[in-house]
Amino acid sequence: MKHIVLAATLGAFLTAGTAAAMAAPLVYTPINPSFGGNPLNSSHLMGLASAQRTATAFDAKKDGDGGTDPGTTPGSSDAELFIRQLQGRLLSALASQVTEAIFGENGAPSGEIVFDGTIIKFNKTLSAIELEITDETGTTVISVPRLQIN
Template structure:
């Protein structure tokens, strides 16, 4: 049996095979390397603030406010403001501070305020301490 081989087919096959082998030998690649972004998983620590700011910018959750706490805080604030306003009025009417209907010497606790009234050398000393913040205000009302 004699096979007839077409020289052109063999030539084309060898050319295609040569091109395929030549191009595949020139191809090269590199390893895929995963580098995490999050510093909690081994990423760069400099990404922390960027990730946190991105998360905060996307966070739309707001905690529901408690109406009872707001009402109590408002009441306490209003009460303290009213007390301080009354004390200021009494201090501005300095002629009425001293005498029978004047300010009484002693310590008074009103809400989160402690008011201490003591006679001093130059006049009546009124000290107002805020228990929560620790702030203190001292007013000296001179004698007439």
């Protein structure tokens, strides 16, 4: 009887030992780069999110009863959308030119850029870059501190 119990116990240990040898630990690997995943996944995940998104900025406009009114979306024609996109690109190109004039390889210590009734004056000092933007609504002064490396 002792031999049967010993053989059964030995068989149980051998079976448990082989099962433990075949098991591997579970390792969680995040997909989303916001949570430590591969940064190359970001554009793919943004594409998936954009494809699933049905709401637009125009849906934020509320009608009288508090709900959205999709029939009254202003500026939703193709021509108006094209004009808005074109204005955005032109303003972006203008901002790039201003940035190049201030910070570029041949950046000037001070200067003035004029376009369509808007005047941008800039002056680089040791501690800041001062911008003065003048248009038909008034003058705005912006002072951006410069990076000081010791």
